[in-house]
Amino acid sequence: MTTTAELPKVLRFTDPGLREQLQALPASAALIGIGTDGTAIAVDIDHAPHILVCTGTGGGSTTILRTLTAQFLHQGAHALVLDGALLSHLWAKELPTVTHRGSVAGIHDALVGLAAELKRRVDLDGDLDDTPRMVAVLDRADATLRHLTRYWETFRQEDDPKKSPAITALEDVLHAGREARIHVLYNGRVTGGLAPTTREQFATVILARVSAGTWQQLAPIAGPAPKSSAHPGRAHVVQDGTASPAQVLLMTDAEAADWLTATAAGKI
Template sequence: MRAPAASGPALIGISTDGTAIAVDVDHAPHILVCTSTGGGSTTILRNLTAQFLHQGAHALVLDPTRISHLWAKDLPTVTHRGNVAGIHDALVGLAAELKRRTDLDGVPRLMAVFDRVDDTLRHLARYWETFRHEGDPKKSPAISVLEDVLYEGRQARIHVLYNGQASGGGLSLLFNLQRPRCYSTAGGSARTCVGASVSSTIRSGRWTGRFSRQRWPR
């Protein structure tokens, strides 16, 4: 069996000027992929996750469609969750893993792969409203844990890879994206933009993504 590759950048694709574009979670701990419908964001998440797994990482794959990431379901270092109850429980359980890892050295990276984040966060908020009792926090604990991971995950070697649109419902995020990169698909018919180094505040309700004022490559 071939040994895993050394930890390092993961290739995304080729930019509009022909340059190879890669991301390195040592420098940009979380990765957001924004595309139009059919722009290939799920494929990018799959591609990045496979590369990080090859480097020795583990993965928590949140797959609300239940079919987009079946490729990872039976892999030994992957936990796959599909329905909203499973996604809720997996995120809540991530709080203990975040705390456990914070003071440990040499733990493998954990890639939290979150597909269709817009729709799924709306479903998580509604799910929590269904089961919330008097005295429970108003915000879904699953969403609260995601917020904690976005703030503290770098130290614990937990990295969030997720896709969504620049505006939509589900949550409110403040992004600080350093040089979003864009590349064209074969034939130039679609364009995909990837931002990294995410700093965010999540509030229950709506996602109105705000990006740093930089001109994206054309």
Template sequence: MKKTVLPTMLSFYAPDLREQIEALPEGTALIGISASGQAIAVDLDAEAPHVLVCTSSGGGSTTVLRSLTAQFLHQGAHALVLDPKRISHLWAKGLPTATHRGNVAGIHDALVGLGEELARRLDLADSELDAAPRLIVSVDSALAALRQLTRYWETFRSKDDPHTSPAVAALEAALWTGRAARVHVILDGTPAPGVLGAAPHELFGTVILARVTASTWQRLAPFTGPAPKPSRHSSRGHVIQQGESHETQAIWMTDADVVTWLTDPDDPQS
């Protein structure tokens, strides 16, 4: 396979890139451009309808979550953006079809509401479900969020309440039954088997890895060979789909880029 020289940054303003993004079918979003010059995209209607992003610090996970979520919002989806750091996804605040939650109580209540919405959608007729907007659940720093939710639940649950936090249970339910309800999870972090109850490749059709350890690579991409040498470039990693790994430079979209594009898509500067 012929390799090309990847740019050190793939801006939303790169020539023809925005047009390429906007031409994609509903449910498909561009991750970036591979070392072979191929456009690497995620298709939420493919076999496993969720995305896992796992990087070390500076690997670009927040950038990927922002870019993918923004593209689905542009296509008419709604989004629940869970931001335990409280400042990583401020772009989502104020957007009419996005709900941003940062503190643990807000994240807990939002996920409990997600569980209720999931159950409601699963009871809809096919025609009614097709008319419902696709729902994206974008979870940044998922391990920290899950730990916070578990501690939060322990502070007030009674002895008759379930041991597992209902918020964590709702997220797990979304991962297992989301396809049937047009609910899709974009999760940042290494999934904990005790929470998800399955190997990552069973739940995530697309896995994006950057600057991870060899052991993490083997656990999350067990069929793709040894871990590659980490890139020094931000937002560059490997996209694993259908057992194949593609070195990819992810799209760079700033908070301002996203807000302008979603609120004034005809603005030539967006």
């Protein structure tokens, strides 16, 4: 039986052969990390369209989002980065295929616009060959959704829906995004006003340093919560009801930005 002690001590973007390993993945896949048997643990968003990341303090959720987002951008996707903390994803702000929003008003408008893009793509009835894949990245998502609820209440009229249209838009994308090649990378516990059934839309869940209660909330069919590790980059990846320990790929802001700038310039 394998144990977490057999995981790599660290997995960095600069490791020999790592970039070649990323290049070998299908355009719809991204490397999450390496498991106890030394094999890659990846996610293919053609089959598991949305990804949930939830970690305790110091668990590296922002780094995981950055690493996954950078890989999809490298493969030709566009990204809508909703950065409620304003500072977590500045690495992506100047990239040509990224729309970065940080204010509550900006995030609200971006999600409403994403719902319109979802409808446009669905109306294409599968003719998406010339339409780039889109990833919507929500860091500190639960807090952001609570801010969106309060923002909507400041100007909601009597005949308007009670729920924020931005939150409704996100729910629509979670339920219909696969068909439209729009994918959500969500950092949080799926609270803040989302319907409880939206948790079921995340076929890949990455958990690190979470409580037993959070584990049971987000990965109930994977069994009891395993022992957490304080080692940087340690996580459990839950796919198909199975939790696999992993050493996740670590990519710095500068590495992500430089890699994607070189990609855009045709140097990679």
